[in-house]
Amino acid sequence: MNVSMMWLEAMLGRSLDVRETAERLTMLGATVDAVEPLFQGLDDVIVGLVESVKKHPDADRLSLCQVRVGGEAVEVVCGAPNVTAGIRYAYAPIGATLPGGLTLTKRKIRGVVSNGMLCSARELGLGHDHEGIMPVPGDVEPGTRLVEAMSLTDTRLVVDVTPNRPDLLGHKGIARDLGAVLGARVKLPVVPGATAAAQTPRRVEREGTVDGIRVAIEDVAGCPRYLAAVIRGVTIGPSPAWLQARLRAIGARPINNVVDATNYLLHELGQPTHAFDLRHLRGGAVIVRAAKAGERLTTLDGTDRALSPGMTLICDAQGPVGVGGVMGGANSEVRPDTTDILLECAAFDPKRIRTTRTALKVSTDASYRFERGVDVIGLPGALRRGVELILAVAGGREAEAAIDVCPTTPAPTTVFLRPARVERLLGVAVPVAELEDLLTRIGFTVVPKEDRLAVQVPGWRPDVTREVDLIEEVARLRGYDQFPVEMRPFRPTTVPADPVEVLKDGLRTMLTGFGLFEARSLPFDAGGPDAQAVRNPLSQEEGFLRVALTPGLVRAIERNWAVRERDIRLFEIGTVFRAGHPVPSETVRVAGVLTGARHPAHWSGKTGDYDQWDVRAMLEAVVGVAGAPDASVTPDGSGWVVRDAAGREWGRAGVVAADAPRWVGVVVGFELDLDATPRPPVRYQPLPATPVVERDVALVLPAGRTAAEVEAVLRQAAGPLLESVTIFDEFQGAGMAGRSVAWRLVFRDPARTLTDADVDAVITAVLTALKEQLDVRRREA
Numbered sequence: 001m002n003v004s005m006m007w008l009e010a011m012l013g014r015s016l017d018v019r020e021t022a023e024r025l026t027m028l029g030a031t032v033d034a035v036e037p038l039f040q041g042l043d044d045v046i047v048g049l050v051e052s053v054k055k056h057p058d059a060d061r062l063s064l065c066q067v068r069v070g071g072e073a074v075e076v077v078c079g080a081p082n083v084t085a086g087i088r089y090a091y092a093p094i095g096a097t098l099p100g101g102l103t104l105t106k107r108k109i110r111g112v113v114s115n116g117m118l119c120s121a122r123e124l125g126l127g128h129d130h131e132g133i134m135p136v137p138g139d140v141e142p143g144t145r146l147v148e149a150m151s152l153t154d155t156r157l158v159v160d161v162t163p164n165r166p167d168l169l170g171h172k173g174i175a176r177d178l179g180a181v182l183g184a185r186v187k188l189p190v191v192p193g194a195t196a197a198a199q200t201p202r203r204v205e206r207e208g209t210v211d212g213i214r215v216a217i218e219d220v221a222g223c224p225r226y227l228a229a230v231i232r233g234v235t236i237g238p239s240p241a242w243l244q245a246r247l248r249a250i251g252a253r254p255i256n257n258v259v260d261a262t263n264y265l266l267h268e269l270g271q272p273t274h275a276f277d278l279r280h281l282r283g284g285a286v287i288v289r290a291a292k293a294g295e296r297l298t299t300l301d302g303t304d305r306a307l308s309p310g311m312t313l314i315c316d317a318q319g320p321v322g323v324g325g326v327m328g329g330a331n332s333e334v335r336p337d338t339t340d341i342l343l344e345c346a347a348f349d350p351k352r353i354r355t356t357r358t359a360l361k362v363s364t365d366a367s368y369r370f371e372r373g374v375d376v377i378g379l380p381g382a383l384r385r386g387v388e389l390i391l392a393v394a395g396g397r398e399a400e401a402a403i404d405v406c407p408t409t410p411a412p413t414t415v416f417l418r419p420a421r422v423e424r425l426l427g428v429a430v431p432v433a434e435l436e437d438l439l440t441r442i443g444f445t446v447v448p449k450e451d452r453l454a455v456q457v458p459g460w461r462p463d464v465t466r467e468v469d470l471i472e473e474v475a476r477l478r479g480y481d482q483f484p485v486e487m488r489p490f491r492p493t494t495v496p497a498d499p500v501e502v503l504k505d506g507l508r509t510m511l512t513g514f515g516l517f518e519a520r521s522l523p524f525d526a527g528g529p530d531a532q533a534v535r536n537p538l539s540q541e542e543g544f545l546r547v548a549l550t551p552g553l554v555r556a557i558e559r560n561w562a563v564r565e566r567d568i569r570l571f572e573i574g575t576v577f578r579a580g581h582p583v584p585s586e587t588v589r590v591a592g593v594l595t596g597a598r599h600p601a602h603w604s605g606k607t608g609d610y611d612q613w614d615v616r617a618m619l620e621a622v623v624g625v626a627g628a629p630d631a632s633v634t635p636d637g638s639g640w641v642v643r644d645a646a647g648r649e650w651g652r653a654g655v656v657a658a659d660a661p662r663w664v665g666v667v668v669g670f671e672l673d674l675d676a677t678p679r680p681p682v683r684y685q686p687l688p689a690t691p692v693v694e695r696d697v698a699l700v701l702p703a704g705r706t707a708a709e710v711e712a713v714l715r716q717a718a719g720p721l722l723e724s725v726t727i728f729d730e731f732q733g734a735g736m737a738g739r740s741v742a743w744r745l746v747f748r749d750p751a752r753t754l755t756d757a758d759v760d761a762v763i764t765a766v767l768t769a770l771k772e773q774l775d776v777r778r779r780e781a
Contacts, residue, residue, distance in 0.1 A: 003157040003174055004249035007268075010189040011175040012182070018155050021178065025159060028177050029476055030168050034158040038249055039147060041099035042124060047149050048076075048091030049142040050118075053083055058110040065118065067091055070143035077114035082132035090119045090134045090146050099125040126152075126248055137241045151245040164463040166372035170270025173460065180441040180477055188268070188385065191392045192242055198387035199401035201227055201380045210403040213281065213342060217405050218289040222312030223324055225376055225410065226288050226346040227383045229402035230278065234258060234394040236336050243393060258334050258341060261389040263365075270460075271345065271374055271382040272366035274314075275390075276321060278340035280332040283317020286342065288324060288405075295320055299327045301362070311356045312348060325353040325370040327362060343390065343402075345383035347376045376410045377459030410459065412445075417453040417470045425471050428483060438477045439470065449730070450706070500588060503674060504573050506625045507590055514618060516571040516592055521552035523575065532577050532584040545577035545584060549591035550671050554658050557593060557667065566664050567596030573674075587676075590622060593656055593669035609665035612654055616640050619653040619670045626674060642672060650676035690748060692723065693759045698742040698779040699770065707741055710776055714743070717769035718762050723748045740779045 009016050022032040048067040056062035056077065063083055066073045069091060076091070083089070093116040097103045104116055117123075118133040124146075126134065140149040147153055159174065167173035172186060179186045202208065207216030211230035217223055238244075239260040247254050250267055254260050262273045276286075291311040297320040298304045305323070307313065312324035322328040325348035334341060353371040357363055375382075383402055391398065417439075423429045435453060436446045445456035457464045464470060475483070508518065524534065527544035537543035546552060549572050557568050571592035577584040594615065599607040616633070623631050623642055630645040639654015651672030658667045701710060711725060718725075722745060729742035747759050770776040 001159045001161045002250040003159050005155040007171045008175050011186050012184040031160040032157050033160050036156040038154045038156050039152040042147050044096030045092050045146040047088050047136050047140045047144045049088050050085055053085050068142045074115040077109040078118045080133040088136040092117045092119055137238050150241045154249045167460040169369050171268050193392040194388055198384040201402040201404035203404045205407050208403045211400045214285040215403050216287050219312050220407050222349050222352045223288045225406045227404045229343045229387050231396045231398055232340045234396035236338050257393040265386045269382050273386050274328050274344045275334050276332045276342045277334050277338045278342050281316045285317040287315045298330045324348050326357050326367045345379055347374050373462040375460040413457045415455050417455050422471050438474055511571045516569045519570045519572045525551050530578045532579040549589050553593040569594045588674045591671035595667040615653045615668040615670050690753050693747045693754045695745045698740050699776050700738050700740055700779045702738045713773050717766045721747045
């Protein structure tokens with residue numbers, strides 16, 4: 001997608017920095033592949049008025065032109081066949097350097113001195129036409145710089161648009177995304193020369209007439225909506241300078257004012273349109289139908305194409321005049337003598353378009369957009385914009401309002417968004433007000449509900465169909481660089497966590513809250529009773545698997561003492577080992593060691609050092625988190641011991657032996673065996689062998705009643721046969737007292753297959769309980 005910076009600025013009503021705009025679009029997901037300054041090397045080219053043209057005395061194909069470039073006229077030899085007196089052209093004077101590096105000098109051509117050159121579009125890098133010199137439209141003062149006269153100071157962004165974002169295939173979609181992050185409102189530029197707005201299209205279901213032309217849809221599957229406007233009295237000619245400049249900036253070649261207007265609309269809104277010469281629509285009809293076997297059509301590129309059933313065609317009363325959504329026919333194209341046109345604006349089935357253009361081996365700007373999806377809801381506005389453009393640049397009149405043939409009413413999709421789900425997927429909480437603001441900026445309509453947002457998706461975003469799509473929009477608009485870069489804990493499935501891991505998380509939360517730092521030490525030590533020897537030890541001091549965590553933590557404390565650190569608080573959760581056959585046994589433990597001051601030094605008073613009572617309090621807290629209700633912490637000599645009801649020991653706390661220097665305090669610590677604590681049993685539940693019975697029930701909830709209250713009564717009244725209950729719809733409308741909430745009830749008996757009578761009895765009991773307890777009744781169809 002080629003994007004003009006000047007076009008974006010006109011839509012946003014503000015100046016834009018090129019590099020910043022490219023970076024913002026890339027961060028929004030529309031990667032900018034290239035930034036191309038346009039029309040370089042034209043600073044020396046000016047506008048020249050050709051006052052007279054006469055034949056060269058020594059060459060039949062050359063002309064002598066008197067070109068006025070200000071206060072004087074110069075003679076220029078020109079070989080272009082289209083040079084005409086009284087017309088302004090692009091003129092390069094002596095000394096000018098053209099794109100490509102050519103510098104003009106005074107030279108004789110067949111004996112006549114040429115003072116400069118009248119340039120073609122190809123010589124200026126503005127097109128591929130080399131046969132004729134390039135006229136400058138409008139009453140521009142001779143001598144004006146060409147870049148100013150034709151608004152050629154622009155920069156092109158080459159944007160990589162992904163297939164799921166058809167709205168970005170027009171400048172309005174790009175501007176909408178930029179405006180959302182810049183806080184700027186998007187507004188279509190005023191069309192120069194526009195005098196009146198187009199009329200609002202008239203809606204019909206299958207067929208209707210507009211200004212005497214019958215318009216009908218027979219192939220609804222291939223074309224769900226078709227609009228047509230008739231404009232009479234147009235004058236075909238070159239487009240004004242502003243329109244040509246817009247098209248050249250995006251790499252398009254100006255053709256004539258009507259065709260240029262349709263191309264402008266395509267790149268402005270991303271909506272393809274097509275203009276037919278009304279004289280060549282036979283029988284005064286436009287019919288959208290499927291192709292018949294054996295039909296053929298010569299398209300605008302001059303190729304005779306065989307059409308096959310399954311293709312959607314635009315036809316008149318006698319045969320095809322265009323391949324719907326792909327290319328128009330040569331038999332109805334706009335010509336220089338065209339005066340009356342029919343402007344088409346439609347939506348076609350994306351799959352049908354892709355199949356058709358693949359079979360015909362042709363791809364156009366229109367098919368590229370139609371096969372990705374266009375805004376079906378926004379077609380009337382696009383047609384009105386197209387009519388306004390043509391009336392402004394080609395004249396004419398719209399005698400009757402356009403016809404809008406639409407068999408089914410298109411409606412926007414509503415998707416529900418839960419703030420809790422946003423936090424779960426993005427890893428950070430986003431305030432509800434910010435969610436509303438972000439989505440509203442991009443064109444969504446947001447209505448707050450109880451614990452979620454009802455988001456109405458605009459027609460130009462067919463890619464947004466699920467809650468996760470809305471969450472992606474929030475992340476994109478908020479800025480991916482605003483999210484934490486560290487990896488945070490997450491669960492990829494609904495399988496519950498191992499109880500041991502849940503316990504570890506709880507202990508980490510509590511111990512870090514006490515001010516301890518988690519340590520990770522190597523699982524080796526010097527050995528002792530029941531220690532398992534290692535066959536390839538790292539050193540003699542680490543030749544055995546550890547039997548306790550505390551010695552490793554003490555070694556970490558001693559390393560801190562070596563660098564004059566006195567206040568140390570460490571804990572570790574890890575595995576210890578006991579020698580066994582054929583492999584050692586493993587158990588999970590938690591241990592902590594503390595030494596030094598309880599609090600940082602402060603002028604307000606002295607702080608004492610950690611002692612045995614501090615570690616006893618931590619020990620009791622750890623036992624509480626570990627979940628052993630029958631455990632007790634009792635004194636035992638120089639410390640405390642933890643025992644269960646049977647008298648088995650599974651932890652200790654007290655003074656810890658260490659090679660401490662004199663300037664440090666006492667070292668205290670604790671260690672507990674987590675494998676000794678009770679664990680909830682893991683229960684196996686086989687897959688059900690009987691089928692379910694599903695029933696959908698829509699209930700009318702009075703004002704003030706919550707869905708949670710209704711669900712609680714529903715579950716109680718339904719009894720054991722109710723396996724699950726979920727909400728799948730909500731509705732509020734005029735004349736309804738309260739709101740309608742629809743539940744899906746799933747029933748199952750593991751021992752037998754339920755009958756309708758079984759479920760009907762339960763439903764009756766549920767409805768009776770809801771009516772008596774909550775005044776909730778079933779919604780009547």
